[in-house]
Amino acid sequence: MRTDPNRQLLRNLGILAHVDAGKTTLTERILYATGMTHKRGEVHDGTTVTDFDPQERDRGITIFAAAVSCAWDGHRINLIDTPGHVDFSDEVERSLRVLDGAIAVFDAVAGVEPQSESVWRQADRHGVPRIAFVNKMDRVGADLDAAVASIRERLRAVPLVVQLPIGQEGGFTGVVDLLRMRALRWVDGSDVAEEGPVPDALREEAHRRRRMLEEAVAERHPAALEEFCTRSEVSGPTLASALRDLTRDGEGLVVLCGSAYRNRGIEPLLAAVVAYLPSPVDLERPADPAAPFAALAFKVVAAATGRLTYLRVYSGTIRKGAEVLDAGTRNKERISRILRVRADRHTELDEAAAGDIVAVIGPKTARVGASLCAPAAPVLLEPPVVADPVxxxxxxxxxxxxxxxxxxxxxxxxxxxxxxxxxxxxxxxxxxxxxxxxxxxxxxxxxxxxxxxxxxxxxxxxxxHRETVVSGVSGLVYRHVKQDGGAGQFAHVVLDVEPVAEEVFVFESAVVGGAVPREYVRAVEAGCRDALADGPLGGHPVTGVRVRLTDGATHSKDSSELAFRTAGRLGLREALRACVMALLEPVSEVAVTLPEEVVGGVLGDLAVRRGRVSGSVTRAGTVTITATVPLAELFGYANRLRSRTHGRGSFTARPAGYALAPAR
Missing domain, CATH: 3.30.70.870 (Elongation Factor G (Translational Gtpase), domain 3)
Structure with missing residues (x-):
């Protein structure tokens, strides 16, 4: 495999965060700093590049993941601005599937918020390396140390803070770069940081924090530890190299800070993206432009004027006019145009190579998750996981x-x-x-x-809703016998059914002596899974159940996989009707933020909505209440909360599984 130096200068990254943490504003400042725009777009003015959909501008939130491309320090950065609202978490999931790295954005006042945790876990599942940007350092109540502590406690991450803020809240003017021990200041009206020595008032604190950073890195990196033991310190180059390794291995989280709205901290963040996040060639399966073509479709825009298919190219090179194979459907598609994406604007390309994220026009049937590849070298890539609707x-x-x-x-x-x-x-x-x-x-x-x-x-x-087993049955016998003139069907199964704590289905075989052959056991399991689609209470899916096949019998001529699958399906349906069943409803973990003086009324309203309060935190006159509330009770809650708090309250919610529904 050859190594393409252009692939080493490429970064595919996303911006992840809780709603209102400042992701879109940060994206706009990155585009401005890299020269892709000549005016700073603002969310409140509806002038952002990535929130171009009319609904996004009307609502002031990101709804659809938007891709943009820019250049910094000789590197090309493909950037995806992802939604922060939990209802659009699948957009985040599809984006993470094709990213090599990410910037996790946190509010300097709120720290880690509920949706921050959700997107963090999504990134963990995909093994996406991250750096952190603590935003809104200019806000009243901003506290870098408190935000870092919440990262450590709630995300179980190892934060490695590489900056010290200069000034607090409205007086935040810059940062001290702890690797180079230099100060960077942004004067109002200037787009470029002024570099200078560390201020005298911060020199002692800066040295203390540099020492803490060296010790934390030396604990986790062999080369840094060796240098620390030999010289009692870690040099800047060794520290930078170790931070790169720890970031890419997921062993540490580089933390920077700033204020995206005031354009402070953007250049150091871009430098960190280039220095610490991986390129396509750094991955476990490096991108090879000379290999057979393979790409994953992660987004489709089916507009009335045409169909755009967004691709992450994993290997090979694709050119205009090329024929590709949809490995899942075996359909062949023609690539008529290749586009470099900048939100709702595009630049036409002649080709795209391994590591690229582009949009193509031509494929008519490829769906999200489709694997497009060279017809002579078919390969099926793992598609993004799709969440079940609730x-x-x-x-x-x-x-x-x-x-x-x-x-x-x-x-x-x-x-x-x-x-x-x-x-x-x-x-x-x-x-x-x-x-x-x-x-x-x-x-x-x-x-x-x-x-x-x-x-x-x-x-x-x-x-x-879902249905679950409260009390099971043992030894249920089901015989499936069918004779209609030709080959018959015979299957005899004995089933035990019992509840399990998790929202899963567990199938076990305790058959001895070969009473049911192995291939028929698999057929019984498949039949049981078929039966779970329609529960006895109301036709809802069944979850939280363990089925054990304990015995059975076969017929020398009439037994088949079809017969045992049918017996498994009908037998489990009969067993579920004999069980004590309960209805489950989806619940959400809710975080309500409101002024202290209206807490009582909001708590009373949550109680009426069957909410169970799990905690509250008071900070700077603002209370954040966390509670578990049935999803059905949250319909219309936003308007109710605004009314009770005179427009000063807000809430976020994320799925928290299922709980027993009240008896009807």
């Missing part, structure tokens, strides 16, 4: 003549966002749209209204 609404066109147009529009939004599903309710005949939250569905419906000009009626949101 909220549903009935949707219909108000005019009968628009029914077909609505069906086409729904097909397009589901094609773009696999976490949305559409089905027809067999009892009512209604079209049901399901997603990850109330806002998720609101955005999807509004997108259809705006893009298609449709007048749509929407029902009240409903949550997706």
């Amino acid at each position: 909220v549903s609404v009935a949707i219909e066109a108000r005019r009968a003549t628009d029914t077909e147009r609505l069906a086409t529009a729904l097909a397009h939004v589901v094609e773009e966002d696999p976490s949305l599903t559409v089905r027809t309710d067999p009892e009512t005949g209604q079209t049901v749209l399901s997603g990850l939250g109330e806002l998720h569905l609101e955005v999807a419906v509004e997108k259809i209204r705006r893009s298609r000009g449709l007048d749509i009626g929407v029902g009240r949101p409903r949550v997706a």
Whole structure:
């Protein structure tokens, strides 16, 4: 394999954070600092590059992951600004699947917030190296040390702080670079940092923190430890090299700070991206432009004017006009155009090589998660995980003549966002749209209204329930015998069913003496999984159950995998009807932030909504209450909270699994 130096100068990274931590503002400042824009875009003015969708500008939040490309210090940076709201966590999941590194943004006042934890865990699952940027250092109550402590405690990370802030809150003017022991100051009105010696008032503290950084790195890096033991210190170059290794191995988290809104701390952050985050050639499977082509489709925009498919190229080189294979469907597609993406603007390219993130025009059927590859060298890449929907609404066109147009529009939004599903309710005949939250569905419906000009009626949101076993049964015997003139079907199974604590399905075989052959055991398990789709209480999926196959019998001629799969399905359905079952409802972990003087009313409202308060933190006159609340009780809560707090309260929620629903 050859090493392409251009791949070493490439960084594919995302910006991850809790909603309102400043991700989009940071992205805008990066684009401004790298010369990609000549005016700073502002979220509150609706002038940002990445939040270009009308709904994003109206709501002031990021909804859709947007890709941009810029250059810094001879490196090209492909940057994806991801949503911070929990309802759009699947956008984050799809982005993380194709990224090599990430900047985790934290609010200097709030520290680690609930959605910060969620995106952190997502990045952990994908093994994405990260650096941290503690933003909003100019806000009242900003505290770098408190934010770092929350990173250590709530994320179980090892923060390695490489900067010391100069000034506090409104007086924040710069940072001390602890590696070079130099001060960087940003004067109002200037876009470039002024470099100088460490201020006398901070010199002692800077040396103390540099020593803490050296000790922390030496504990985790052999070369740094050797130098520390030999010289009682770690040199700047060794420290930088060790920080790079620790970041890429996930053993440490480099922490920087600044104020994106005031354009302070952006250049050191870009330098850290280049210095510490990996290039495609640093990965476990390095990108090779000379290998057969392979790419993953991680985003599809199915607009009425054309279809854009976003690709992460993992190996090989793709050129305009090339034919590629969709390894999953075996369909062949033609690449007619290749585009370098800058949010809603594009630059045409002749080719894209391993490590690139680009959009292509041409593929007509490739879905999110599709593996596109050279026809002569097919390869199937692991697709992003899609979350199960938890909220549903009935949707219909108000005019009968628009029914077909609505069906086409729904097909397009589901094609773009696999976490949305559409089905027809067999009892009512209604079209049901399901997603990850109330806002998720609101955005999807509004997108259809705006893009298609449709007048749509929407029902009240409903949550997706589950069923579980409270008390099981033992020794349930089920015999499947079918004779219809030809080859018959015979399968005999004996099942034990019992509850398990987790929301999982566990299948075990305790058959002895070969009473049920191994291939038939697998068929019984498949049949049991089929039965879990429709529980006895209301046709909801069943979870939290262990099924044990204890015995059975076969027929020399009439037994088959089909017969045992049928026996497993029908036998478990009969067993579940004999069990004591309970209904589960989705619950969310809620963090409500509000002024101290209105806490009582909000606590009372949470109690009415069946919320269970787990804690509260008071800081600078503001209280953050954490509670577990049934998802069904959160519909309309944003308006209620604004009313009770006179517009000064806010809340965030993230999925917290399922809990027993009250008896009906």
